[in-house]
Amino acid sequence: MLARIKVAGALLLIGSCLMIPALAFLQQQGSLAESMPEGKGGEMVRTVCVACHTLDTVVTRSKSQQSWRATVNDMMGRGAPLSSSEADTIIDYLGEHYGVDSSPASVSSDPPGKDVVTAKCFQCHGDAYYKHVRMSQREWEGVMYRMVGRGALWTEEEINQMAQYFGQVYGPDAP
Amino acid sequence: MRELVAQYLSKSISRRTFVSKLAGTGISLAAAQSIVESVTPLVYGQGANQIPPEGVKIFQGTGAEAFAEQLIASGVEYVFGNSGSQDVYFYEALVDRPQLKYILTPHEGPGAAMAAGYIKASGKPAMVMQVAVVGLVNAMGQMYNSFKSQTPLVFYTYRADRSTTAGRDGFEEVAYQEEMVAPITKWRWLARRPDMIPETVRRAFKVAWTPPYGPTYATWHGDYNRAEVRAEVIVHDKVDPNMRVRPNPREVERAAQMLVEAEQPLLNVGDEIYKAKAVDKAVKLAELLGMPVAQTSQIFSSFPENHPLWVGRLRSVGRLDFPKNVDVAINVGNKLQHGSPSLIVGRDIKFIDMRIDSNSMGNVITTDVPLVSDVAYGMDDLITAVESLMTPKLRAKAKQRIEQTRAFGEKARELSALVTKNPYWDQSPMLAGRVTYELTQFADENAIIVDETESAGPKHLFGFNPLGGREYIRSHAGHLGSGVGTAAGVKLARPNQQVICMTGDGGFIFGPTALWNMARLELPVIVVVYNNHAYNGPHNRAFSNLPNGRMVETGHFVHDYLGNPDMDMAYIAKGFGVDGEVVESPDQLKEALARARKSTRDGKPYLIDAQVARPSTLWADNPWTPPISGAKMRTRKV
Numbered sequence: 001m002l003a004r005i006k007v008a009g010a011l012l013l014i015g016s017c018l019m020i021p022a023l024a025f026l027q028q029q030g031s032l033a034e035s036m037p038e039g040k041g042g043e044m045v046r047t048v049c050v051a052c053h054t055l056d057t058v059v060t061r062s063k064s065q066q067s068w069r070a071t072v073n074d075m076m077g078r079g080a081p082l083s084s085s086e087a088d089t090i091i092d093y094l095g096e097h098y099g100v101d102s103s104p105a106s107v108s109s110d111p112p113g114k115d116v117v118t119a120k121c122f123q124c125h126g127d128a129y130y131k132h133v134r135m136s137q138r139e140w141e142g143v144m145y146r147m148v149g150r151g152a153l154w155t156e157e158e159i160n161q162m163a164q165y166f167g168q169v170y171g172p173d174a175p
Numbered sequence: 176m177r178e179l180v181a182q183y184l185s186k187s188i189s190r191r192t193f194v195s196k197l198a199g200t201g202i203s204l205a206a207a208q209s210i211v212e213s214v215t216p217l218v219y220g221q222g223a224n225q226i227p228p229e230g231v232k233i234f235q236g237t238g239a240e241a242f243a244e245q246l247i248a249s250g251v252e253y254v255f256g257n258s259g260s261q262d263v264y265f266y267e268a269l270v271d272r273p274q275l276k277y278i279l280t281p282h283e284g285p286g287a288a289m290a291a292g293y294i295k296a297s298g299k300p301a302m303v304m305q306v307a308v309v310g311l312v313n314a315m316g317q318m319y320n321s322f323k324s325q326t327p328l329v330f331y332t333y334r335a336d337r338s339t340t341a342g343r344d345g346f347e348e349v350a351y352q353e354e355m356v357a358p359i360t361k362w363r364w365l366a367r368r369p370d371m372i373p374e375t376v377r378r379a380f381k382v383a384w385t386p387p388y389g390p391t392y393a394t395w396h397g398d399y400n401r402a403e404v405r406a407e408v409i410v411h412d413k414v415d416p417n418m419r420v421r422p423n424p425r426e427v428e429r430a431a432q433m434l435v436e437a438e439q440p441l442l443n444v445g446d447e448i449y450k451a452k453a454v455d456k457a458v459k460l461a462e463l464l465g466m467p468v469a470q471t472s473q474i475f476s477s478f479p480e481n482h483p484l485w486v487g488r489l490r491s492v493g494r495l496d497f498p499k500n501v502d503v504a505i506n507v508g509n510k511l512q513h514g515s516p517s518l519i520v521g522r523d524i525k526f527i528d529m530r531i532d533s534n535s536m537g538n539v540i541t542t543d544v545p546l547v548s549d550v551a552y553g554m555d556d557l558i559t560a561v562e563s564l565m566t567p568k569l570r571a572k573a574k575q576r577i578e579q580t581r582a583f584g585e586k587a588r589e590l591s592a593l594v595t596k597n598p599y600w601d602q603s604p605m606l607a608g609r610v611t612y613e614l615t616q617f618a619d620e621n622a623i624i625v626d627e628t629e630s631a632g633p634k635h636l637f638g639f640n641p642l643g644g645r646e647y648i649r650s651h652a653g654h655l656g657s658g659v660g661t662a663a664g665v666k667l668a669r670p671n672q673q674v675i676c677m678t679g680d681g682g683f684i685f686g687p688t689a690l691w692n693m694a695r696l697e698l699p700v701i702v703v704v705y706n707n708h709a710y711n712g713p714h715n716r717a718f719s720n721l722p723n724g725r726m727v728e729t730g731h732f733v734h735d736y737l738g739n740p741d742m743d744m745a746y747i748a749k750g751f752g753v754d755g756e757v758v759e760s761p762d763q764l765k766e767a768l769a770r771a772r773k774s775t776r777d778g779k780p781y782l783i784d785a786q787v788a789r790p791s792t793l794w795a796d797n798p799w800t801p802p803i804s805g806a807k808m809r810t811r812k813v
């Protein structure tokens with residue numbers, strides 16, 4: 001039935017939770033937790049942050065300290081129960097181990113363009129929406145330009161890189 | 176004859192009797208009519224300008240006449256209504272009060288939207304008058320929109336139950352009718368006696384027009400309209416509390432200090448600025464401090480988007496492309512509606528909040544300096560306070576920030592222009608973004624864009640500028656079916672500006688009846704329907720909420736496809752007396768827009784049904800529709 005449905009492009013919206021079968025999910029989270037460097041901040045990430053979202057939304061990113069601060073502040077606004085000194089501990093930890101110079105846990109095997117996608121798309125929304133879409137690179141390019149129409153400020157080069165990445169990872173033949 | 180005039184003036188005889196007796200004296204009917212016209216103003220003698228300087232007069236007549244008198248004294252020129260049997264006394268009162276004009280709207284929703292559009296674009300009061308509870312419920316969608324968008328729209332409907340029979344489940348009787356509107360009005364009231372009609376109307380206007388604005392509702396038993404009353408009629412100025420308040424001077428000092436000490440301040444603007452006609456003050460404040468300006472979206476656009484300090488739409492301060500390191504944010508006049516748990520202004524940013532809407536301050540975002548005030552006065556005071564603190568060094572810093580922001584703006588404009596490089600740019604049916612882009616190229620320099628679309632692409636390319644350039648007016652605050660009506664009302668208020676209404680097919684079909692008003696009242700609006708034969712937004716949300724669900728698996732979306740058969744909006748428009756056409760491609764669209772311009776110049780509205788692609792996920796070429804067929808259910812072919 002799915003094949004009958006034309007996948008003609010995606011309008012990216014803020015996504016909802018991923019639904020991963022429970023066991024695989026726990027295994028994945030466990031290995032991510034093990035991959036995290038030692039530190040008080042890391043411990044807090046594993047206890048406080050995971051109350052609301054999965055670890056991969058943290059440890060697959062790399063951001064400047066400033067940007068981590070914005071994220072953590074945002075989370076406090078959403079109700080993360082942290083004092084300001086606890087927040088500082090987390091921000092220091094993330095800035096040190098998941099800063100712009102360090103490579104995020106999963107990046108080594110990812111096709112080119114992933115870091116651009118991480119930096120650009122995650123500014124506004126999660127990946128739950130596009131994860132399930134399969135389209136050609138040209139169609140993905142159409143999506144990127146529609147995002148420009150909605151106010152995204154990207155260069156042509158960035159757009160091409162992202163379209164290429166999506167065309168590869170979420171192409172018509174991708175699983 | 177003198178005797179006759181005296182009788183008429185003293186109201187001992189009716190108008191009709193007066194005319195027939197005049198005719199009986201041998202005067203022709205036409206001459207009799209003209210005598211009546213010249214004498215009538217004396218009978219009522221109460222055009223708003225005839226209220227004595229103290230602003231209060233005693234009126235004697237029917238309840239409905241007193242109602243009309245008070246509307247005039249409250250500054251109302253237009254009543255938007257639909258007919259009700261107990262309002263005939265009101266219509267009667269209009270015959271000799273030409274300064275109060277009645278616009279018959281064939282559906283209450285678009286009718287009320289028209290009133291709201293008129294208010295938004297004119298800043299003047301208007302009245303929505305519907306039939307008892309049955310008309311009220313149709314108008315309530317716009318009551319909701321007005322409540323959320325803080326539009327001072329006054330509604331009246333009578334109670335169908337008479338004062339003498341109420342309480343017996345009579346025709347159209349609903350107990351506590353006025354309470355139905357409780358959560359979506361600022362104030363609602365049941366007049367307790369016929370002579371309290373003017374007082375009730377006065378209060379409805381006073382409350383609606385006391386900032387922060389909002390809708391109000393007045394009601395009374397229908398029989399009060401014909402009762403004989405003696406009551407005061409009072410001009411609006413005499414009851415207006417004039418809540419144009421200045422902020423606390425000590426808080427102003429603190430805010431000024433905080434702003435001059437900021438490394439990277441940011442100004443967020445909002446509707447109160449537009450409503451207070453204080454856009455120039457916002458520009459001055461921003462320039463003084465070299466402060467970038469953003470806007471959390473609301474109903475109006477409240478800052479010139481071509482200004483070097485403009486940085487665009489604000490979802491949350493942390494997500495702005497520029498500036499990145501905001502340490503002090505000031506909000507002026509924006510309601511800051513939080514639709515997600517994410518804070519618009521993060522906890523690590525010092526926050527100054529200036530608005531008259533004290534109710535919504537400090538609800539989500541913690542506030543370091545609250546400045547409760549009319550934003551025009553508030554900005555005046557703040558500008559003075561900041562000026563007194565500015566040193567040459569601070570001025571140099573401000574200048575530097577202006578340059579940095581200008582550089583960002585230039586880059587942003589360059590990148591925004593890339594939208595035309597979409598590989599599907601020229602396709603038919605068109606990209607919604609392409610239609611919008613063509614409108615940005617087409618619209619007059621001072622066009623007013625009335626918008627009922629959600630994701631229709633590069634609206635920022637309009638370059639809105641409320642200081643004499645293009646203006647933006649959102650038609651609704653969630654309740655669709657308001658676009659066409661709002662645009663008609665906007666055109667009524669601003670006949671000398673081009674008005675373009677952008678609406679989706681779904682939004683349009685909730686409320687097309689105002690097209691008929693456009694045709695009848697010669698309101699030359701250009702209506703562009705983004706017709707994708709679908710509820711694209713709801714489709715996307717089904718997909719994003721349930722990406723692994725059965726709907727996605729089977730393609731059985733019951734809720735989002737409006738085709739089969741496709742609706743032809745140009746054909747529908749013709750039925751309302753509005754000319755229009757269906758266009759499939761960008762070239763056709765450009766030609767149609769040229770015809771639309773000609774039509775509007777000739778005083779006639781025009782509708783373009785633009786065929787728009789459904790570009791979102793999982794739209795079948797031929798979408799599934801539920802297999803329900805009345806014809807097939809039949810056992811008898813009747």
Ligand SMILES: Cc1ncc(C[n+]2csc(CCOP(=O)(O)OP(=O)(O)O)c2C)c(N)n1
Nearest residue numbers: 653654655679680681682709710711712713
């Ligand atoms: C009166 C009313 N009913 C229902 C809705 C729910 N709703 C939100 S968006 C939408 C679809 C609008 O369709 P259209 O105007 O064609 O825009 P599109 O989603 O296709 O871009 C609906 C029905 C609403 N907002 N208002």
Ligand SMILES: [Mg+2]
Nearest residue numbers: 679680681709
């Ligand atoms: Mg639609």
